[in-house]
Amino acid sequence: MIIQEIIRDTLPLLENRNIKEIRIGLSFTAVALDDGSCGLASAAHPLGISSCSVLDEAGSLKGRSAEELVRLAQPGNPLTTGIALATLNAVLNTTNNPDPGLEKCVDIDGAVIGLVGHIAPLVPLLESRAKKLYVFDRRPLPAPVLPEERAPELLPGCDVAIFTSQTLVNGTVDDLLSGVSGEIVMMGPTTPMWTGFARHGISHLFGRQVVDVDAVLDIVSQGGGTRRFSPYTNKIYAHLPR
Secondary structure (H helix, E strand, O other): OHHHHHHHHHHHHHOOOEEEEEEEOOOEEEEEEOOOOEEEEEOOOOOOOOOOOOOOOOOOOOOOEHHHHHOOOOOOOHHHHHHHHHHHHHHHOOOOOEOOOHHHHOOOOOOEEEEEOOOOOOHHHHHHHOOEEEEEEOOOOOOOOEEHHHHHHHHHHOOEEEEEOHHHHHOOHHHHHOOOOOEEEEEOOOOOOOHHHHHHOOOEEEEEEEOOHHHHHHHHHOOOOHHHHHHHEEEEEEEOOO
16 A cells, blocks of 8 residues: 555654654644654544544553554554654655645646545636546535546546545545546645655645644644644645656
């Protein structure tokens, strides 16, 4: 799985780093390391919880090594995968390369575009520039949003495929990438600036760098998401030659 590749490649950057703080909110997880860095990831909580605790390690994570935390990631468990990704993003998302905007990096004019994961602020831009836009989501959103089960059928015909980085957390990205031949984009606060994505055909990464750690930790722990922590993060970009 891609998440395991990211962990393997990034472990050297986590050496001698420990967890200073961790917050698991309703929408996001934030992990702060002892060097002052902080990473974000979607906090998709596992379904079918049969007890009053969703994480057995709760209360014991602060002070543990960053390597130990990323090794908590378990296939099929979005909570532990999100914790791992937030930890990885603390050391990967340190670039100062600002996000110039999707439309300046990717040829979306007249393109057939598949958006995997409904990003509401992005949809009007894509609708105004694309020849055809398909939006897929696992949530039961009203039409024209399509159920994610339609993605394998329609993504192969798309010129551009945009994946929300939450697909890394819920584990759907690996299978979906196999059917895409067009330009591929990974987007969202969960996106790691990991060059290994190029091995999977991904050319554009749009992520977030935390610049005010205390503010982001507070917002995440109080149930806030992207709109609330945007002023305390930088939107960053990386281009990976295919």
